[in-house]
Amino acid sequence: MAITVGARPEASFLDPVGMLTDCHRRVLRFLGDLMSVSGTFAGEVLPALSQQKLVTALRYFREAAPNHTADEEETLFPRLRAVPDHPGLRGALELVESLERDHATAAPLHEEVDQMAGRWLEVGTLSEFEVGRLSAATATMLALYREHIAAEETQLFPLARKVLDADALRACGREMAARRGIDFDAWQANVALLGH
């Protein structure tokens, strides 16, 4: 996990909800990069730096973002659904359903952006019409994610921290590590060894 000097260190598998929040910052940053590249170079050959931005953003959305969705749909949401009755939980479970619908809505947009931006990198230029389609799909995603992330961070995640006990949170961290091919116990022993 990268640690940026002067910034808050990124959350680890010991804080799975914090990790989800950190992922949101990356989602918004890479969508912002896609927006700025498609808004600046319509119909043009991309400069090297912008090509690199596209490559990095596309790679993030292809490889890392699906893990985030799985972290929520397969790890966090089922645990919230399993919590015995708790004030606020009924509303939260309705929210979970709408968040899952958002994930489904975002999937074809991701595909469209991946195809169009991928073609831009492959062929070198896209027509203004094609870049317009890329911008429109990215803008739709950005609007969707802004609202989605706000709902998760202001409503669902605070509740998750309240209603999930330490064992449940630890199990979330363990599953999220496994999803990334990391053995949680070995990772934790290493963290302890390094004195983090």
Ligand SMILES: [Fe+2]
């Ligand atoms: Fe989500």
Ligand SMILES: [Fe+2]
């Ligand atoms: Fe999320």
